[in-house]
Amino acid sequence: MYKLKRKSAAIFLAALTLTGCANMGAPYDAQTEKALMSLNGKTSEILIDLEGSQDFPEINYKQYQNAYKAVHLELSNLELRASAIPKNDKTQKQIVLLTKTVKQFEALHQLGFGKTLYGKQEAIKTSRLTFKQALKAMLKLELAKKRGIDTSATTTTEGS
């Protein structure tokens, strides 16, 4: 148990060092950080709502279309902003990948997520974890830029 904890701590510290000590090239952007938090809120809202939904097998995709539209609009705005920041290739690529993931999740929604209630619940649970991991990594990258510029700001984030 102690050994396992020590290993997890080592991985966590390695991740923090790798993401945290670097000057990533692009400057920190407060709007990007804010947009990422907002995206986390919007995607979580959809996922939590779906997790609690007992509408199987007819989970009404149409009911969620506006929520997906709002997520796509924010992603589009974020992509535009990220592209206007110099040396911001990594963040731009992450946004492209996140947009792709949202589209895939939407396609999964249109397919009813799973063939059974258990399948549906597990697919939503797995997707929620996927979004959480992706958004956390994007936030980590943005916060690392902040630390790279202002070393007195000792913001830390949770490990993956």
Place this chain on the structure above:
Amino acid sequence: MTKINVEELTKDMALAAKETFGAQWPEIREFAKSEMKLIAEGIVTINKLYALKQVSKQQARLLLEMKKNAAEIIMLSVRGMSELMVEQAINAALNVVKATVNKSLKFALL
């Protein structure tokens, strides 16, 4: 269905990624291994759901693609990792377990 397990998949995937990362490997080893484990866990979960007929082939593929994107996003947040390097490492890692995973599922997930 042949059983696949997280540990074996992680080990094979990390070995494949190690070759892509080359000289950078010692610096990122622990991080890369934990990321490979995340993908491996995803593959095993999807495999289990498909085997139990809980998800269709199309649903399984979408779940895997989402996992793959997330892994790429996570690895891009690491210092010194280029887009190309991350893409190559993930592709190499998936390629090395492709035969085992597809054989286990009896369809081309990867």
